[in-house]
Amino acid sequence: MAIRVRQPVVPITEIEHAAFCKTEDQLPAKPLAEELSVNVRWQHLPEQYLHYTAEELDRRIHQARQKLGKSVTILGHHYQREEVIKYADFQGDSFLLSQEAASRPEARYIVFCGVHFMAETACILCAPHQQVILPNITAGCSMADMAPIEDVEDAWEDLQGVLSSHGGIVPITYMNSVARIKALCGRHGGAVCTSSNAGKVLEWAFQQGQRVLFLPDQHLGRNTALKLGIPLEQMVVWNPFRPLGGNTPEQLRQAKMVLWQGHCSVHTRFTVKQIEAARARYPDVTVLVHPECTMEVVQAADQNGSTEYIRKVINEAPAGSKWAVGTEISLVNRLAINNPDKTIFCLDPVICPCSTMYRIHPAYLLWVLEELAAGRVVNQITVPADVRRDAQVALDRMLALR
Ligand code: SF4
Numbered sequence: 001m002a003i004r005v006r007q008p009v010v011p012i013t014e015i016e017h018a019a020f021c022k023t024e025d026q027l028p029a030k031p032l033a034e035e036l037s038v039n040v041r042w043q044h045l046p047e048q049y050l051h052y053t054a055e056e057l058d059r060r061i062h063q064a065r066q067k068l069g070k071s072v073t074i075l076g077h078h079y080q081r082e083e084v085i086k087y088a089d090f091q092g093d094s095f096l097l098s099q100e101a102a103s104r105p106e107a108r109y110i111v112f113c114g115v116h117f118m119a120e121t122a123c124i125l126c127a128p129h130q131q132v133i134l135p136n137i138t139a140g141c142s143m144a145d146m147a148p149i150e151d152v153e154d155a156w157e158d159l160q161g162v163l164s165s166h167g168g169i170v171p172i173t174y175m176n177s178v179a180r181i182k183a184l185c186g187r188h189g190g191a192v193c194t195s196s197n198a199g200k201v202l203e204w205a206f207q208q209g210q211r212v213l214f215l216p217d218q219h220l221g222r223n224t225a226l227k228l229g230i231p232l233e234q235m236v237v238w239n240p241f242r243p244l245g246g247n248t249p250e251q252l253r254q255a256k257m258v259l260w261q262g263h264c265s266v267h268t269r270f271t272v273k274q275i276e277a278a279r280a281r282y283p284d285v286t287v288l289v290h291p292e293c294t295m296e297v298v299q300a301a302d303q304n305g306s307t308e309y310i311r312k313v314i315n316e317a318p319a320g321s322k323w324a325v326g327t328e329i330s331l332v333n334r335l336a337i338n339n340p341d342k343t344i345f346c347l348d349p350v351i352c353p354c355s356t357m358y359r360i361h362p363a364y365l366l367w368v369l370e371e372l373a374a375g376r377v378v379n380q381i382t383v384p385a386d387v388r389r390d391a392q393v394a395l396d397r398m399l400a401l402r
Helices: 012-020 032-036 054-071 094-102 116-125 149-163 179-187 198-208 218-227 249-254 272-281 295-300 307-315 329-338 362-373 385-399
Strands: 072-077 090-092 109-113 131-133 170-174 191-193 212-215 235-238 257-260 286-289 322-326 343-346
Touching: 054 072, 054 362, 072 094, 072 362, 090 094, 094 109, 094 116, 109 116, 109 362, 116 131, 116 179, 116 385, 149 179, 149 212, 149 249, 149 257, 170 179, 170 198, 179 191, 179 385, 191 198, 191 385, 198 212, 198 218, 212 218, 218 235, 218 257, 218 295, 272 286, 272 295, 272 322, 286 295, 286 307, 307 322, 307 329, 322 329, 329 343
Parallel strands: 072 090, 072 109, 109 131, 170 191, 170 212, 212 257, 235 257, 286 322, 322 343
Antiparallel strands: none
16 A cells, blocks of 8 residues: 655645735735735736736737737636636636637637636647637646645555455546546546536446545535435545545445545635624525535535526526625625625625635736737646546546536
């Protein structure tokens, strides 16, 4: 059994998380130099991009786009700040955006305003002539950072040693993971899931084998398994810093769900106390949270669902309804602006964006567009052919379940 014990490392993305949290006000973008002054470790840009005002950025982005025409498509994830998403040709969750990119073969350049794993997924799904660009190369995801491929490969090897003669284990990874983990799932009979279809994918996985390794978000895995009727006693957490993930061989053999010890630093900020406070303030409020929140929060809420579900439910809700929402603040603010006849607010009174999504400042968008207009491709995201092939298998298994 090959067990390497590593020292726990807090992802830099997680350390930076509070850098832009505020207790009041919105979060208007400042010139990039001011945002960098809080000592974040973002990609370095040529000096002039640090000082452009919002008006200069806006004018130059429009000029660059005009020059590039249909050769470029800008995709914007729902968690992007307003000053960036306003330039997006399409808005959506990570998977929807990747599919959108793939359906636009005329766009040679896909500028993905999101985070690294999303750009990788777009790269897997797009045609070979399309190039995917991430405006700020340091825009990662703290959850994806919690499952480095080396740790996952070690865990997989250990799990085979314990379980291969006891019914095996099926690897399922949430979309929010690096391409190499998706490829590992593809190679070993597993699949990818999103927060919209995690239940369906888990049902499929339990038709393939006795138990599931769920990566990298323990909360989505636990909340989804509970919905399917799997009791907590049949779930264990895999801590990558401990031998056998901190479990005995017997515990692993008894488990139906092995949950990777990862989480989203945005969605785990929500608490049951915040739900109680919202209900005390508005007795008729509906509490709606994302399933990346903890089990306690999901169970205390009235409803839970993916980003697309949250958008749909609130957009279609009757005028006058009240919503306390447990998801990323940029999306909640946008829902509130677009639904002025409803009361919509974030469960967390501290305005705290996803720190990695926030790394896409409009100056980065301008920089990649001006480079493209000058005939240079910068920050291209690529996925090796073998990884792409195997990850595509895991994605296709998910798509076949629709
Ligand atoms: S919201 Fe959470 S899961 Fe999504 S990109 Fe940010 S850190 Fe990652």
